[in-house]
Amino acid sequence: MYQQGVGEFKYYVGISSLAQIATRHDRVCVLNILGGESSEVTPVGHAWSGGNVVFGTSPGRRGQVLETAAGNIPVYNSVREGLDDGHRFNCGVVYLPPSAARDGVAELIRVNPELKKIFIITEKIAVHDAREIRAMGQQHGIDIFGANCLGVADSWNQVRIGGALGGDSPSDTLKPGSIAVLSNSGGFTTTIAQYLRMAGWGTTTLVSSGKDVFIHYAAPEFAFALANDARSKAAVLYCEPGGYYERDAQFTKPVVACVVGRWKAKLTRAVGHAGAMAGGDDDAGAKERWFMEKFGVDAIYTPDNPVFSPKGAVVTNIAHIPAALTAVMRANATLPDFAPEGTMELKPWFGANMGIALPEKLDLPVVAAPEPYRAQIAALAKQVGAVFPREPMKDTSGASKMDPKTQVSSLNGTSVLEAARLPLEANVGLAMLREAGGENDRKLVNVALAAHMNLHGDPALAAAQAAREAGNAPNAVLAAALSIVGPKRAERARAIVAALIERFHEAGLRDALDEEFGVGGLTEDAALAELVLAGEPDPLAEAMLAGLDARAARSVFVRYLRSFGRPVNADAVLAAVTATLAWGPLMRKRVSRLSVETLPWWMKLFGALIGASADAAQHRPDGFCGIATATLLGEASITDVACRALLGRTPDAADRFAFQTLVGILLTNGPGTISAQGAKGAVSADGPESPQRVQLNKALVGFLTHTGYAHGGNGFEGVQFLIGQFRDTALADPADPAHGLDLAALARGYAEDYGRYKAEAKASGSADLQKIPGVNHPVFKDRPVNVDPREAFIRELMASRGEANVFHDYYRALVQALFDSGVSRTVYCVNIDAVIAALLLKLTWKPWRAGEFGETALESAAFTVFLYARMLGCAAEIDDHLNRGRNMDTRTAASACRFVS
């Protein structure tokens, strides 16, 4: 039934010494060599073992190769083809899936008469197949290892066959010594070798036996081969419950046996290792007893109660193996192979308390890892900022999302309703740095943007003005200006920010507002100085520095620029400002380095967009929109300035708040909106995988071209509707609660008119009913009284500030009137568009009434305020796509496109 092998076994065993398990003479054929697992671990083992794999198989892939550091391994369709090509081998490694493993074993055995050893890595092989594999090996005199194992390794021969013992860098763990290892657990084979090494013990042969019901190379034959291996002085066995293998092993050398799994007695089914189940007399308790009898000890070895004999010790915790081994070996008058390489104490490689006071016992300080990990961690520490995995970002965003239930969108985790409470300058931070930032940040944003709004003498302004005069809508006008603000305009600032990040990170800067941080050493950096210094005083740089001074804005980087005591260029100041803004989010890995390096360009673009929205006449050498440059840079809030550019007059507090609210709620509506799609498409087309080439100004142009009279400009529909309702009233100030108008009557009148219109339209069979802008919503309907939560939020926000808006109130009266007069079956909601129209008209009512503002200007203003807001939302989208997207990822597959005729 079986061939006669070595020793007195009742079955075939061919290996007489552990030294024969993995030798430098072994030649290996790997079945399914290109499989997921094999293709990762075979190259490492092959290179480490001096190139022991002669070929592999993968049906249908003949001619391919597996690349390794030690040369390519050829791949054949079958074993026979490889042999026909003149290759010879004595070891087969099986990486086939479970259902194919048995047939792979049969193939190896039948085709190659020189075969001696098979290593089966495959797990979850059916017991049925394992039975037959066993029988085939026995019949033909083949030693089989596994299955469900990680192969074998020999530290002396520096060979590993099959599997992955020692991981991706085997020499880190497998140092030659005197201890052999046999382990039911593949993972612990390496872990045990690591533990032994730290205690001064090297290894000879390591066998991961697997832990299926059938363990083909198990303890009895291991003990036999151990006895015949002159290199091995002792062995470590790691045993799990199940099987009588260990009971039958006769050891002649000292052994430390680690028996685990007593807890499994509690389980009712297998967890982890397949064969390991409770019940029966081969459980963990039984195995402990077997070993204790063999060793002549009466207890488990623990550090507190070290029980051992010269024959061995039993432990139940792998951490106790090294100490137990050392004790047993001392009893055999044997010292460790080399000086211990470390201790097993707790050594966190990374850790942080996140500002929480931990008890002393838990508050372990971070310890330097051993090489090569120390160097890797150091390299990791040099990595600044977040790194996002790239993936197709079509219709996908890491910046914005809309909650389908509430219809409230959020930008970088902040809902637009919350954003509506913030000034424009804070929303710049929210969009680009994912955080609205604090008081100091707002000062910095104000200076950075204000410095780039005045386009006097800039061709961008000429382009915008020409576009405006040619009758373009605001989006095209702004696009013309932004097309001029190309990459070259931001090149130097980008380089300076990159250099600042590099140098200041190296210098250990944590807090960019740190008044104590020493910048002295950095001024000696000639390369950096070259970048930031200006030969002549730069007026814009001076003005920005003065503005920062006037606002008492703090910044380590600005302090650094000043420490030169010489003129610096405006790009350097902008770079210093943006670096300060971004430092916190960058260090907290909220944003990527790439995002921060592009921030100066964004500031220039935002400034130019707001600037170009004002007529050319507003740009003067000494100021913008009637604000002197010094005031603009030293005092003004961007919210104010933008509002003024929009209205052409000085806004009051209520105007400012209405404007800020509008900008907040219009920031984004998720990645599905046309404007976002335009922005994302522009990035995708440039190829975000080469992010330095992506033209951010063009991406903003993409957003602008994807807005229009229907998207963005449609805010005007509501405005027009409201004008129609109020044109003939005596309304002077929409913010005055004592306006004296009977809104209910006004609404009733319209509702009745609309009711008549609807009835007539129905009677004439017209299906195309004109809707009332700002009323009803596809999601917020079907209740007796419907409310758009966004409208409710703004209403409450305004009420809490004591601000009235007659237009908003009118809308509320209108939905009630529509219901009362039977036009609607439920009370419709006042939707967010109505709120926007009401806010817009509130801003512009007085100039419109005074005849200063025509309908065109009104429409333009409505459109422009949308563009201001969406500029930030889309910039966030662009930045997100730049960081995460793939080239051309927004395209739609041809199969998903339709043709109509």
Added chain:
Amino acid sequence: MRFADFPTPEVLGPDASEEAIKDLIERHGSVFVKPVFKGGVGKKGKAGLIGRAKDLKTALAEKERLYFVEHRHGNQVSKANGVTFEAAVPAEHEVYFSITDATQFRAPTMTLTHCGGMDIEELDPSKIARIPFDPLTGLKAFVVANALADIGAPKEIISPLVQQLPKLWELYHDFGMTTLELNPIRMRADRRGRLTPVACDFKCGFDRDDPRWHRLDLPAHLFAADYSDFEQEINQLRTHQGQSDVYVINERGTILAPTFGGGANSLVTEMLGDDAIISSDFGGNPPYEKMKSVAAICFKHWLAQSNVLFVIGGKSNNTDIFETFRAIADALREHFSRNGPTPLYVVVGRGGPNLVRGMGVMRDTCEALGLPYRLFGFDSAMSEVVDYAREVNEWMKTGGRDAIARKLGIAPVAA
């Protein structure tokens, strides 16, 4: 049994009518009333869980007693659901027969004795034949014949058993079984005194990794004995690459420990005891997507009650730490995005390929989410790391959880 064409007694199910039961008793003299358990439950006879009735009244009384009877074995409790009525086979000889893969012989092994009907452990070993045989040729008649001769079995039973028993090998081998046991086989005599073996109690275990038993078309509920929703969800991810074995240790535990490697699983589960929510092995280099799904399911079920997220394994050989940690970290981040923050302390102990990059991701995620953490390399003894996790858990129970909750800006919620 039908598949192997092996004779069996007549059996009626729990919904058998009184007439049918009465008829069965009349024809066979008496019936056995046996409770129906899911999963394997042994030693029913010893536990008094088998009734024998010679009349309908007794049969019905036994039915009432055994219908929902509880069977306790160690700390496993099984509850019956229904009974069967089995025709008694009067016989002089009772035979015990089983096939299983014996690790002593590393071959399929037949165990056979003519002194069956009782616990085999209590028999004189000389009366028991334990014979390994070659799986490639199967259980052959001569193996049975020789075995019966060796243990001195009565002559008259040898021939019928030699004819019938080898059939059981086909059943065992071709339907993915790991054990098969017939006890007792009663030797029923026909009018001329010829004996036929009748299988009166049949037990078998199936190999989860072998699809052959699907051929039997057994109802799924037989196997879904008592899997929790959580275990069911994880089990659906069971594929060949990457393990996904889980077991709920304590539904009210406070340490959520995704564990990598069977060895680590043994160590960790043993040391954590009832602090652990689950015992798991997610090793075997799971791909990113699978690991993320597994982690997401773990978080969905257990994160809210967890004090410690404890990711632990040895120094892995081929499991890519970067991939698995990135998957866990992403799942954690997404869980927080969806459900808001929960107070948590993250402890990691691991080694293997791409370790530092993997730890980098864990670190970044913890910092982004505001969670305190300690990440240990493989140079810290795993058992020490487990102890550290336990100490953290104790601290969390006594104020730590509230402190983290305050820091995260959420109302403290008891674990």
